[in-house]
Amino acid sequence: MQKGKLAIVSDQICGGIGGAESILFSAIDLFPESPVYTTIYNPEIIPEQYKNTKIIPSFIQKLPLAKKFYKAYLPIMPLAMEYLNLQEYDIIFSSHHSVAKSVIPGPDAFHICYCHSPARYIWDLFWTYSKLNNFNKLSQITIAAISQYLRVLDITSSNRVDLFLANSTYTAARIKKFYGRESFILPPPVDTDKFNYESEGDYFFMAGRLVAYKGFELAIEAFNESGKNLIIAGTGPEYPKLKAKANKNIQLVGKVSDEKLVKYMNNCKGFVFPGKEDFGIVMAEAQSAGKPVIAFNKGGACDIVLENETGVLFGEQSVESLNNAVLKSEKRRWNNKFIYEHSKMFDKNLFKSRLKCILKNKNYIEKNLMKIKNQLSFIIIIITTLIEENFINFQGEFF
Secondary structure, X not given: OOOOOEXXXXXXXXXXXXXXXXXXXXXXXXXXXXXXXXXXXXXXXOOHHHXXXXXXXXXXXXXXOOOOOHHHHHHHHHHHHHHOOOOOOOEEEEEEOOOHHHOOOOOOOEEEEEEOOOOHHHOOOHHHHHHHOOOOHHHHHHHHHHHHHHHHHHHHHHOOOOEEEEOOHHHHHHHHHHHOOOOEEOOOOEOOOOOOOOOOOOEEEEEOOOOHHHOHHHHHHHHHHHOOEEEEEOOOOOHHHHHHHOOOOEEEEEOOOHHHHHHHHHOOOEEEEOOOOOOOHHHHHHHHOOOOEEEEOOOOHHHHOOXXXXXEEEOOOXXXXXXXXXXXXXXXXXXXXXXXXHHHHHEHHHHHHHHHHHHHXXXXXXXXXXXXXXXXXXXHHHHHHHHHOOOOOOOOOOO
């Protein structure tokens, strides 16, 4: 087993706790003595169990209002990452969705990047974000110029990565398209013990940040037409617009406690997900409650939902297509136990076992990297290493 000095890198730890932070905290759980490098962090949002983690921010940390308006410093974040000195580390693990992979590794270091997504706002969703934010022509041109500069840096820094890990097949395809690099799929950690099937209520459920691209408006239009009950938990800039548009059969309950969220999930008829996400952890959480997921047949949903077994996938983001999928879900007799068992393939403990194996066997993976041509060969190498190191036996499920 390779023993080396390891550094953990994250884009920023400011805007809240989400999927990117779940990867970061899993890495800290595995290697609590390793420092975390980041552009900027807000100590107030760090969970209590990670308060003693050594976090080393970039020079942006000391700039005016950086913790509150950290997005304004995006153009200089690649520079800030490059300015961090990681030359003493043998292994670098970066959790990346914007600039984390920009760090400069030592010539003999092995850089493993867990890529949540090539930055959507500078690549394929640049026009979508411009439209959603109602940018005028001058703003669009200015942002286009900044994005062009960031794209060049994004591609340049991709060459500093030795091994890309992707959260889904969809993200792996985007890494191939924009970076020209192969990647290997490692689904993100899901707390599958948080939810538990209780009953089947008379409502469908949605949860998340209320932003335009997640498809909440489409769901409201569809349920307005069908008259079926829908509960939506979450807040965001779209809340007033969605609230005004919803008929009486739709409840927007805003921000709710974890306990209330679990209750809504455990007792719903099914979970609705009309948007396109890189992965979509909440879909896996819904399945851990034994609930079928009705999702748009793009993005991470294709990796999470087994058609007609753990949910229904619909082909168009339209009212008709979504309502037909909901109707199909209602007519089907679901095996809630099977849906729950399927969700265990995304369990956080399984993720940690996989990640630990990869990070602790850097030399073995590096030596065999040229042999890795596809996902299956990557799995074989990892399992072979685990068996050699007595991590698992032939009865243990790993991937």
